[in-house]
Amino acid sequence: MNKIKNIGVLTSGGDAPGMNAAIRAVVRAAIYYDLEVTGILRGYEGLINGDFMPMDRKSVANIIQRGGTILKTARSDGFRTFEGRKTAHEQLVKHGIDALIVIGGDGTFTGANLFSQEFGYPIIGLPGTIDNDLAGTDFTIGYDTAINTVINAVDKIRDTAESHDRLFIVEVMGRDSGLIALRSGIGVGAEAILIPEAKTGIEGLITRLEHGRKDKASKIIIVAEGDEIGGGFNVGEVLKERFPAYDIRVSVLGHIQRGGKPSCMDRVLASRFGVSAVEGLLHGKSGEMVGQINREIVFTPFSHAIKHINAEEISPTWLKLVEILSL
Structure with missing residues (x-):
């Protein structure tokens, strides 16, 4: 001692x-x-x-x-x-x-x-x-508290998204890491997840939306703030131009992810x-x-x-899981 x-x-x-x-x-x-x-x-x-x-x-x-x-x-x-x-x-x-x-x-x-x-x-x-x-x-x-905060918030957003047939882009924290977005995105059944470690790109997201189910009452896209496209509002602007028929909304959860019991x-x-x-x-x-x-x-x-954890090695596995579950 x-x-x-x-x-x-x-x-x-x-x-x-x-x-x-x-x-x-x-x-x-x-x-x-x-x-x-x-x-x-x-x-x-x-x-x-x-x-x-x-x-x-x-x-x-x-x-x-x-x-x-x-x-x-x-x-x-x-x-x-x-x-x-x-x-x-x-x-x-x-x-x-x-x-x-x-x-x-x-x-x-x-x-x-x-x-x-x-x-x-x-x-x-x-x-x-x-x-x-x-x-x-x-x-x-x-981490566990933060992702549960995200899930609780997105569950509420999903309610209004379904009521209005809207596509919601939800930005979560993660300037250098997309681990909050990955786990919470799977937990809320997101149609797509954009994170810094996986270079999905806007074209990959557009392809996903073009080939996705058209009869879904709502769509949720989770975006880490450090994504290569530049965050939720940038993603929203691109999608509004590409899909003018969609009713698109952007929600930035911000610092509520840090607080709470x-x-x-x-x-x-x-x-x-x-x-x-x-x-x-x-x-x-x-x-x-x-x-x-x-x-x-x-x-x-x-x-x-x-x-930092080399999320590039785990992202494909997680993102494939998102793709399978979002069908």
Whole structure:
């Protein structure tokens, strides 16, 4: 066991449902192992500014069901510089914080990886991102809640689409990754899914619509915001020109996908990750992300975790499934 007495915890990047459950697990696991816990407000920016607060059991009472993050989150240009990271390290030493747990996604782990290498400082990461785009875990904290939010919204859109014989284009989050669009699109029975990883192209979509069933009362097309065509409104403009007879509407779900109470899966996943992160630090692990693969806890080096999943390899399989089910 390492001589760790005080663990700092922060959330960084975009918020994700289940972050509070992860914070709760970190705090309570640390207390279980007779450690102190320091909450760091507003991510790496708070780390640089020394915006710290001690945490105890009461600090995390009644938060497991809450969305967002009680520690707040913020982007930090300062942490992108060596000077900023040096100041952050000085703050940790000054406040007697021996190790750090960071909850976030790709950008968060990129910064953590640099920091760990530069200062030899113990850091463990928890994958908190709705995009599910990190290698080293089957699911990230927040992904399950986000796709269920999309499904609930699109189910409601389908009701009005059927009532008016409309084609709805629904844009979901996913600037660099289409995993939200893929899984939610299958879940809602979408006629087509457009994602950054699969170069379907507008002509492929048009072909699908031309050869699809004409008697369907409604059609739903799910578009990831990072699709090569440029998002939902661009797709809508092209289709309106090509299919003037269609009653086409565009709906952008936006940030509702980040909010809301975390699902049971996200609460349990976050809780398991939080405890494992504390135990990992106590056993000398550092520079790694906690994940779950085939139901087992694994640790993946930041350098590998931040290399996005190669969705190009899985997209054809998933998209073929969409094609079969949309007949």
